[in-house]
Amino acid sequence: MVEIASIIQVVASGTRLSLSLYDFAISNPSATRDANRVAKSVSLFALMLKQVGTLLKEDLTSPSPEAYETVQEITLLAQNAFSAIEDVVPSKPPIDVPHHLDESASSPKRKWDLVSKTKLQYLLAYVDSLNSTLSVMLQAFYTVRVIAWSRSRQDRVPASVADAVTNERSQLEVLIIEQQLLLLDVSDAYAEYRRSRDFAGSPSSSIHSDQRDSAAAHDDTPPPNTLDKYKDQSTKNTKTRSSVTESSALVRRISAKFSNEILERWTRLGDIERRLSASDEYPGTLQNFQQAVQRRDSYHARVESGSDTEASPPLMRNNSEVLMSPQPQRPPSVHQVGAMERHSQPIATATVRNLRSGAPFSPGSPYACMSPTNAYAPTGTSPAQSVYSGYFPSSPRASAHPIGSSRGSASPDGRQGESNNGLGIPWRLWQGSNRWDFVDDQVMNTNTQVPLEKAYTERNGWTEIMQTWVRREAIEEARYSFNQVQKEMPDGNRTRFETCFCIGKPLTYQEIRSLVDRSIELFRHSQMNPRLSAEFSDSRSVRSANSATSSLHRRERIRRTRSDQPHDDYYSTTDSDSDVRPHPRRTISSSSAKNGKSSNRRKKESRKSGGSSHSFGTLAKYGGLATLLEGLPEILRGI
Structure with a gap:
């Protein structure tokens, strides 16, 4: 995994180098334009590297292990490029310069020859290629996020979801085209730098032969083949290109296919799609x-009718189609929050x-x-x-x-x-x-x-x-x-x-x-x-309450029907709606008749209170405590 500390060091080094390049451009008018362009490129690369490093630290689901390795390699290549730029443009003043001299003396003018110019142009293309590669990686992370979002959030309108995925993939293709063209430019810039260096080392050059050999031996400029791993195979096999138009056409043809390879290489899209397919x-x-x-x-029903100590049977027996979660023994612990x-x-x-x-x-x-x-x-x-x-x-x-x-x-x-x-x-x-x-x-x-x-x-x-x-x-x-x-x-x-x-x-x-x-x-x-x-x-x-109410109505209808019938030798002593058995008629005293009427009255009142209690419990169930208190007067009026 990429070290965050190394990313921070490279970002800080790039920021200092960018400031030094701007100072060099001021003190060397002949190199102002080239130095400003390189300073801008180095600054943008440092910013992009910081963004990618932050995303790698926060997002642990989208980047693949190869993405971490790629960022680590890019930081090392950037350090080599920064060192080569410092060789062309001194970032520190000479040690023997007195402090009381003018500030312009601290940044001595350097002879801006053809070799220095072409080398700086090559390093500019090199840093731009690294920056573009990081942009492709960042867009790949965004694309896989949108793909996962579109698959998981099916409540969105399908057309808008498809448009979002298409837009992210199109942006990834655009950045890939730009990256591949910059990688081809790196090869051309390096070839131009080699020609200028060979020309400077020719016998007609004013530089002495031993100095030319020493300069070539100590040239630590990173070669362009260090970037071949970021090229598509078709562009990697291309030795030369006849025109920019042909190169653009070649890159455009491979952009869609190469974008899919990038998603597989630098993201976990395959794992995410497998998880989503499993959930589907x-x-x-x-x-x-x-x-x-x-x-x-x-x-x-059997558990309710049995004893309280009877254990519930398992949910599934001998069924391999349903995978059960583990059923560990539950300790007698209660997690209490508040009351x-x-x-x-x-x-x-x-x-x-x-x-x-x-x-x-x-x-x-x-x-x-x-x-x-x-x-x-x-x-x-x-x-x-x-x-x-x-x-x-x-x-x-x-x-x-x-x-x-x-x-x-x-x-x-x-x-x-x-x-x-x-x-x-x-x-x-x-x-x-x-x-x-x-x-x-x-x-x-x-x-x-x-x-x-x-x-x-x-x-x-x-x-x-x-x-x-x-x-x-x-x-x-x-x-x-x-x-x-x-x-x-x-x-x-x-x-x-x-x-x-x-x-x-x-x-x-x-x-x-x-x-x-x-x-x-x-x-x-x-x-x-x-x-x-x-x-x-x-x-x-509610269903059980309705069934209980209908049962009460049924009993009431049966009771009224029997009360309307004339008394003969038999009458019923039960108010149930089933299994009505006749009994011999008995003599009923007036006091017992009064007690019977009082008993019937108490039964009716108890049924009323039972219905009110049912409304009382239902209101507490569905309305909460506040609704219970607010609806209490209505319940009392109905009793």
């Missing part, structure tokens, strides 16, 4: 996942079921809502926590149970840690494999040291929130792309599935709060409008 295969195995979950659901408890629960790969999507935010993409399969935990966690721990308590049902529940008093205690204006809304923010767990606007848990701001600046971020806090209609009104999946939640010795919305962009707390507030409004409206309430009855709890 997920929808094809969705049926297997759903079948596995159905098998798991079939076990729930809310979070139990670590291993989860299998097959516990996520894609139900339906409001936009093409496909689960096949690596950045889609697939957090249970993309297990990630900070270093140093226990084995049980290294697997994806269950989604932290995300609803009043899962963590702080509704008021009046017999499951515990977690609700009042769990709400004590909230802010004055907060509802205790749990939600999760993802950026790649980085995760932040929120309660309202406070980060309660994370698995990374990456700053939170990166989740909003990078492209591969999304948000998760449970359906018990946000309704589907609210997300659709906000025009967010989302997926709706099922997540497995621990519930004692059993597990249950809860619906989770995976929104295809990183949301802020204000946006989350807006969705929750809008969901509360929709919930109230659905309570007033029975038609909307029927549309919302797709959840398991």
Whole structure:
């Protein structure tokens, strides 16, 4: 891997050399134009090298190992070129110059002969070629990023995605054409420099023969063949070129093919495409996942009817089609943040079921809502926590149970840690494999040291929130792309599935709060409008409540029918709608009749209070604590 320290040293050396060249241009009018051009080229190369070095340090996914080696080689070639430039243009004043003399004496005028001019022109082309090679590498990194983005973010319009990829590839081809032409110019410039040096060393030259031999022996100018590894094979085999037009035509023909070679050589495009192809295969195995979950659901009745110590059966038995994540033993540890408890629960790969999507935010993409399969935990966690721990308590049902529940008093205690204006809304923010767990606007848990701001600046971020806090209609009104999946939640010795919305962009707390507030409004409206309430009855709890209500109505109709019939020798003593058995008629006293009427009245009142309690619990479930308090007067009026 390239050393960042060596890059910094070369950048600093290039900056100093550029300043020296500008000073030399001022003190030598005959060389001003050439020296300024070389100074500009050296400065641009130092800037480009710094950009590439920064990207190599920050991006560990796009560059290939060969890219690091290439940058290391370019830094060494640049150092040799800088040394050759300093031989032509002295960068330091002579040591024997007194300090009290004029500053112009510190930069002595040098005789600008033909050899010095052609050598400086060759070194200018050499540095330009190195700079152009770094530009090609940088554009290759940008191109592979856009390709990966276009494959992973399928919620974008296909035409715009294709245009973005085409634009990046076209820019890469343009830079390759420029680089290959500059590499050909290097060979021509070096040939011109050799001719001028040979002419200066001819017998007709004024330079003595032994001086000519000594100058040729100490010539440390880097040869052009050191750049052959950056040429295309077709241009490398070209010995001479007849014209610039033919060279341009040759380079243009090979630009598209050579750009693909550059992407394979300097980037990890092949690995990225293999990962994306593997993720694209997920929808094809969705049926297997759903079948596995159905098998798991079939076990729930036996687990519920059995003892509490009975272990849940495995999700899949003897099925090699579904790869399960490891199931380590869970230690009896509870990670408590504030007053809310979070139990670590291993989860299998097959516990996520894609139900339906409001936009093409496909689960096949690596950045889609697939957090249970993309297990990630900070270093140093226990084995049980290294697997994806269950989604932290995300609803009043899962963590702080509704008021009046017999499951515990977690609700009042769990709400004590909230802010004055907060509802205790749990939600999760993802950026790649980085995760932040929120309660309202406070980060309660994370698995990374990456700053939170990166989740909003990078492209591969999304948000998760449970359906018990946000309704589907609210997300659709906000025009967010989302997926709706099922997540497995621990519930004692059993597990249950809860619906989770995976929104295809990183949301802020204000946006989350807006969705929750809008969901509360929709919930109230659905309570007033029975038609909307029927549309919302797709959840398991609402379905069970409706079935219980219909059973009560059925019993009431049967009771009224029997009360209208005349009394004969038999009458029923049960109010059940099945297995009605006749009994002999008995004499009923007036006091017992009154007690019977009072008992019937108490039963009716208890049914009323039961229905109110159901509304009470449903409101707490879908609206949160604030909605519960605001809707309390309406509930009391209905009792």
